[in-house]
Amino acid sequence: MPLDATAVSHSNWRNRLSSMEIPLSVKSNNVALDCLNSLISIGRLTFEQGVKLMHDPSLNSVTSLADMVKRARFNDYVFFNENLHVNSTNVCVLACRFCAFRKGPRHPDAYSLNVDQYLERIRPFSSRIDEVHTVGGLHPTWTVSEYCELFSNLKNEFPHIHIKALTAVEIKHLSKRSSLSISDTLSRLSEAGLNSLPGGGAEILVDSVRDRICMGKESSDEYLEIHGAAHSLGISTNCTMLFGTVESVDDRITHLLRLREQQDTSFGFQCFVPYPFLPDKSRLPEAQLASGQEVIRMISVSRLMLDNIPHIKAYRMNIGDKLASYAINCGADDVDGTVGHEEIMHEAGSKTSLTTSSEQMARMIVSSGATPIKRNSSYSVFEIVNLSEPNRTRILPVIVPEVS
Ligand code: SF4
Structure with a gap:
């Protein structure tokens, strides 16, 4: 019910x-x-x-x-949804140093989906998902019109699907390419079917760090202003943190406080997603890299500092199912969704399964001693998942040893 x-x-x-x-x-x-x-x-x-x-x-x-x-x-509830990630293009005019996903326009693996290709990726999953998550590179020629076409066609064919798409830097890029204000860009996309924004691209909201890892991306202020503009139009967003590159502990706490201050004024962040830098194939040799303990601590501290952002996600696509299972006993209340297809973290080295069913998600949550709840994208409709056959065993969480 x-x-x-x-x-x-x-x-x-x-x-x-x-x-x-x-x-x-x-x-x-x-x-x-x-x-x-x-x-x-x-x-x-x-x-x-x-x-x-x-x-x-x-x-x-x-x-x-x-x-x-x-x-x-x-209580002991842990939320997940049934979603699918579909990246629109991997062609990007920037080259953030941590990014293993982007390609130059002439790279043999570069792609940019047209409407048919976009819908073709969604069709096999459409009856068992209620959210499509779409982000991509900053395409050199696309304007807001290409995305309006993707989204309006998706909505026409699958009106039940919530479209969570486009990070703040993509919104900034499209607004420039389309000669529109941020607010008008968001309004056009919303009219075409966009429902909410993911939080990607926040990295660390300290400009001296951004200059070292993602020069050319939006500034910290711009990231917050774009999310604030979305909130003022009634578009909910998530927010993220990429940690374990070159930032300090003080930078991480500053990042959390900047998000908390923004939420005090615009109230539209639904969920915070902290995830560590994955080093494979990227170009950041000086990165400090986060241990499992550090990932867990970061999730816990996020829960404690972000009193006004309700949901804290253990992003299984990045940290893997084992650490995500542990994190739901350490402050996280959400483990993202079934996902189905994912490129950004997998290009960077993630090995998380992409074939996890809703029932397997629920079993993973039950195994960690929690009650699984399926949610919709806007965290407004929930359903407790009752497993047909209860788990025979409870998998005790991996013990992360104390730091001496
Ligand atoms: S992180 Fe985004 S903006 Fe940066 S290079 Fe990768 S795709 Fe482009």
Whole structure:
């Protein structure tokens, strides 16, 4: 039976947090206990508290606190959807140093889908998905018209499919190529069928870092302004963070705070998706690379710092199913979807399965001790997944050892 958001989330999460049993790992750690008290009393952590959480030697204290907050907001529910990724083109005028996906226009593997090719990729999945996620490179000649054609044809053939498409830098590129304002670009796309924006391209919202890893992309301010413009038109968006390249811990916390400030004014971020840099085939030899522990800590700290962004995603396409299963006990409440086809992370080295069914997603969540909930793209309709045959075994999460 479909449920609405009030049935699966708690806006009074701070009250619930105050009456929860406090795990020993939180009780015995001054940093975690101080953060818990701040969240209960004012609902928000400071920059300094964020930095302390990133450096605290007890990862277990940080993840346990994040899990408390996640449970105060969503019980043991974990959300996923049935979606498909279809990239529109891999041709890009930029060459971000971490990107393994883009191709030059004359590269033998370069492609740009026309309407028929785009729909051809969707048709085999159309009866079992309700979202198409489309991002691509910054095509040298495409304007907003090419995307309006893709989206209006998709909507004509599959009106039930939600179109989540185009990152902030793609919106900026299309607005320039089409001589339109950002707002008019978004309006044209929305009239053609665009429903929401993914959050890709945020990388780290500190311009000195952006200059080193993605010179030529939108600035931090532009990323936030484009998302703010979408929110003011009623278009929801996600937001992301690419970590493990050349940024510092302070940069990561600054990034979270910039998103939190934006959300305070425009309220349209649905979900935050932190993911680590995958090094294969990319051109960033000085990248620090994130360990499994660091990925988990980043997800936990995101949950604790982003009090006004409801959903924190363990992006299985990037971090893999095992780490995603662990992350749902460390603050994440969402594991993205069935996905079906994905190029950006797989070009960079991801080995995550692309044939995971809805039932397998649900089993993965149950195996981690949580209750699977299928959601729609706008997090407004939910359905608890009851497995026909319960899991015979519960897979205990991998223990990520403490940092000494
Ligand atoms: S990350 Fe996006 S903008 Fe940068 S090179 Fe890759 S496709 Fe182009």
